[in-house]
Amino acid sequence: xxxxxxxxxxxxxxxxxxxxxxxxxxxxxxxxxxxxxxxxxxxxxxxxxxxxxxxxxxxxxxxxxxxxxxxxxxxxxxxxxxxxxxxxxxxxxxxxxxxxxxxxxxxxxxxxxxxxxxxxxxxxxxxxxxxxxxxxxxxxxxxxxxxxxxxxxxxxxxxxxxxxxxxxxxxxxxxxxxxxxxxxxxxxxxxxxxxxxxxxxxxxxxxxxxxxxxxxxxxxxxxxxxxxxxxxxxxxxxxxx
Amino acid sequence: xxxxxxxxxxxxxxxxxxxxxxxxxxxxxxxxxxxxxxxxxxxxxxxxxxxxxxxxxxxxxxxxxxxxxxxxxxxxxxxxxxxxxxxxxxxxxxxxxxxxxx
Numbered sequence: 001x002x003x004x005x006x007x008x009x010x011x012x013x014x015x016x017x018x019x020x021x022x023x024x025x026x027x028x029x030x031x032x033x034x035x036x037x038x039x040x041x042x043x044x045x046x047x048x049x050x051x052x053x054x055x056x057x058x059x060x061x062x063x064x065x066x067x068x069x070x071x072x073x074x075x076x077x078x079x080x081x082x083x084x085x086x087x088x089x090x091x092x093x094x095x096x097x098x099x100x101x102x103x104x105x106x107x108x109x110x111x112x113x114x115x116x117x118x119x120x121x122x123x124x125x126x127x128x129x130x131x132x133x134x135x136x137x138x139x140x141x142x143x144x145x146x147x148x149x150x151x152x153x154x155x156x157x158x159x160x161x162x163x164x165x166x167x168x169x170x171x172x173x174x175x176x177x178x179x180x181x182x183x184x185x186x187x188x189x190x191x192x193x194x195x196x197x198x199x200x201x202x203x204x205x206x207x208x209x210x211x212x213x214x215x216x217x218x219x220x221x222x223x224x225x226x227x228x229x230x231x232x233x234x235x236x237x238x239x240x241x
Numbered sequence: 242x243x244x245x246x247x248x249x250x251x252x253x254x255x256x257x258x259x260x261x262x263x264x265x266x267x268x269x270x271x272x273x274x275x276x277x278x279x280x281x282x283x284x285x286x287x288x289x290x291x292x293x294x295x296x297x298x299x300x301x302x303x304x305x306x307x308x309x310x311x312x313x314x315x316x317x318x319x320x321x322x323x324x325x326x327x328x329x330x331x332x333x334x335x336x337x338x339x340x341x342x343x
Binding site: 023024026027030031043044048051052055056057058060061062063064065069072073074075078079082083084085086087088089090091093094096097098100102106109110112113114115116118119163164165167168169170171172173174175176177178179180181182183184185186190191194195198199201202203206216219220223224227228229231232233235236237 | 243244246247248249250252253254256257258260261262263264265266267268269272275276278279280281282283284285286287288289290291292293294295296297300301302306307310311314315318319321322323324325327328329330331332333334335336339340
């Protein structure tokens with residue numbers, strides 16, 4: 001099977017992808033390092049952390065998965081948690097499907113889909129015209145190693161760092177979550193309200209009797225489905241939103 | 242540990258890859274169902290918010306350091322700073338606060 005079904009240029013978009021992927025990869029390296037600390041706490045080796053990050057490329061999804069693995073929970077719970085934590089990629093993948101030129105080879109679609117992250121989705125959508133897969137390959141060629149090698153380094157070096165540094169670095173991942181949710185929460189009052197409700201409900205459920213006995217992953221699934229469904233019922237998004 | 246780590250990795254990777262690759266390869270037309278589109282639109286923000294708080298207070302040695310990192314992170318992300326700066330600022334807040342109170 002050949003990759004060249006389109007007459008679109010390859011080299012220039014690839015280099016542009018490398019340019020736009022550089023800051024993303026640097027950020028990934030640091031954040032993935034702290035994800036590696038979480039992986040290490042869940043009992044993963046550096047190689048296992050590398051594999052998890054290479055094939056998942058997901059901060060929240062992997063973090064949630066590691067908490068489930070740490071709890072030695074059933075495989076089904078891991079599958080459901082991964083599905084819920086990464087559900088946004090389902091939507092992003094749907095959006096990206098609309099950006100492709102209709103004649104695009106399925107292999108290009110698979111490879112681009114492989115690395116739809118929050119950041120790569122952002123730079124992909126920001127480009128005008130039909131999606132050129134070579135732009136994504138350029139960005140992925142740095143972002144993918146940045147994320148997976150960073151995780152492996154975190155597993156290896158997490159225990160070499162002083163406690164104060166591990167404690168400080170462990171919030172980098174939360175910093176990334178905050179960075180993803182806050183600007184949309186600022187610009188869209190429904191998202192803002194849902195984020196505030198999520199904070200309050202999550203805090204309450206961590207302390208309420210009975211509910212607080214459930215695992216963190218299970219609480220996350222229940223709260224996510226409930227709050228997002230309520231939001232979708234009360235405030236369905238407008239068409240073309 | 243009763244479960245095989247490689248089966249864990251296989252399960253999470255298979256689910257993630259299916260989520261990412263199936264829509265982009267199978268869907269050639271826009272999703273019409275309004276509830277589903279709205280639900281998928283809200284899910285990322287809700288799930289990240291639920292996972293961030295109060296968990297950030299358990300991640301640090303002092304819960305106050307985590308709480309302050311959350312507040313500072315929200316403030317900087319609100320101002321539109323980059324991913325790297327927001328994440329780095331959260332780390333520095335925790336380091337500074339724990340240096341002072343521990």
